[in-house]
Amino acid sequence: MLSCCEISKGSFAENKTEKLMWHEAVTTGPQKSNVKTFCSKNILAILGFSSIIAVIALLAVGLTQNKALPENVKYGIVLDAGSSHTSLYIYKWPAEKENDTGVVHQVEECRVKGPGISKYVQKVNEIGIYLTDCMERAREVIPRSQHQETPVYLGATAGMRLLRMESEELADRVLDVVERSLSNYPFDFQGARIITGQEEGAYGWITINYLLGKFSQVASNEILRDPCFHPGYKKVVNVSDLYKTPCTKRFEMTLPFQQFEIQGIGNYQQCHQSVLELFNTSYCPYSQCAFNGIFLPPLHGDFGAFSAFYFVMKFLNLTSEKVSQEKVTEMMKKFCSQPWEEIKTSYAGVKEKYLSEYCFSGTYILSLLLQGYHFTADSWEHIHFIGKIQGSDAGWTLGYMLNLTNMIPAEQPLSTPLSHSTYVFLMVLFSLVLVTVAIIGLLIFHKPSYFWKDMV
Structure with a gap:
């Protein structure tokens, strides 16, 4: 009677023998060449397909990465209201900025027809029409999608400074009308001021x-x-x-x-x-x-x-x-x-x-x-x-x-103790006394006997 182990070993041996016989059969003779050809064709097909996929992927990635990005820019408008005329400038800069400062360059200049805004002090109702052409030009230059985020500034210079010196009320009146006119446009108006x-x-x-x-x-x-x-x-x-x-x-x-x-x-x-x-x-x-x-x-x-x-x-x-x-x-x-x-x-x-x-x-x-x-x-x-x-x-x-010395109160000048005439009189008197004394002294010194004889 065979044990389970012996039965298992016998089965394994038989299977191994069958596999070896099959491998020998397929790897010998004409069939061996057919199998190699079949495998080679499949491998080449897989490699070719993979290469095509890789090339397509590379092109897709390259084109996607180097595709031109949409321009991310900002716009701004400044009106220079001078004494002789007003000019509108449109500026543009990358939204990312550089060192927190816009890398700004001018893209448009529009000179408003007519004199400076200070000349409209007696006809302020015409200021709206005065600014229309250049503000409409700004609408055309700046993309519509960015109108609401585009700031508008107006700075008035010499002409308005002089008007304010003459009448602050009139200057404020002109600026109020300017502000109302510019606020009617779809931009982000930031105000008008005299610099x-x-x-x-x-x-x-x-x-x-x-x-x-x-x-x-x-x-x-x-x-x-x-x-x-x-x-x-x-x-x-x-x-x-x-x-x-x-x-x-x-x-x-x-x-x-x-x-x-x-x-x-x-x-x-x-x-x-x-x-x-x-x-x-x-x-x-x-x-x-x-x-x-x-x-x-x-x-x-x-x-x-x-x-x-x-x-x-x-x-x-x-x-x-x-x-x-x-x-x-x-x-x-x-x-x-x-x-x-x-x-x-x-x-x-x-x-x-x-x-x-x-x-x-x-x-x-x-x-x-x-x-x-x-x-x-x-x-x-x-x-x-x-x-x-x-x-x-x-x-x-x-x-x-x-x-400073001009601010100090003047004092009375110091005067001499004697008047001029008194001074002259005394000076002459005492001079005569001195001369007399000198003469007497000389007489005593040179002729003392004569002097004493007279005295006796």
Whole structure:
């Protein structure tokens, strides 16, 4: 009798034998070639199909990834309501911004037909029609889907400033009508206001520096290349230090860095152009102005330039009256272009804080005198840079003292104890007494016997 184990072993042996016989049968003879051909064709078909799928997938992914994205931009409208006309500007920038500041560029300008809005003070009902053409142009340029999110600003300048000085009520009346007219359009109107001359100058400064790439230079490396410092000059400045004075506090903004580096490039002409931006000459309510609407009388006679004018020009060796205005300008160009290391060596005894600023200070003085006060090459010779006059410093302190002394009550002048006539009489009397005494003394000394004989 066979055990279960033996039966199992027998069955396994039989199965193995059958499999070996079958494998030998299919792998020998003509059938062997047919099987290989069949397998090869199937494998090639699978590989080919997989390759096609892979190519299609690659193309699909590539096209999807590199498909042009829809333009994600924002628009803004600014109306410049000047004294002679009004202009509408449309600006555009990527919605993502850069350093939290829109990378803005102008896409459209529309000049409103007619004079400035201040001229409509007696016909305010025409202001709506006055603005229609340019506002309709803005509708066409800006996609309809973005109308409601597009801000509109109106800034009024010189003309409205003058109108407000004449009558604040009339100025407000014009602005109210302007606001009502602009609010009727499908844009996000942000209001109309009169901007000050200082604001106009500051915004112009921002525009110029932005378009010249100055701000991007400070943001890509946190470096400001300044033409008013000598080539090679470097200084790290805290951003917070820029806004410590009352003049700059209101322009404070948040920047993505705490410090930046000033690098001098020593270019007098560029420095001169930057300084000129400080002088607002866009309007003049008088026959002749210096800047910022300040009256300037005709230049006549001699002029004394003292204090900082004298000290700066003295350092630069430009106080001589024999040096012409053209020569002064040429010498300033040469000075500003000198390398910083060379300047430090030449003026080793001067503190670097003051030494580094003479290029700017000299340029500022020239710009103020020539473009601010309108001195010419001919009138330049009448400017005298004065340090002292008859041993006294030329400055404000002596004048201040003189002014204060005029406020002190005058006292009675001190008088002599005797009148003039009494004084003369006594002087003559005592002189005669002295002469008499002197004569008697001489007689006693030379002829004593004669004197005593007479006495006897």
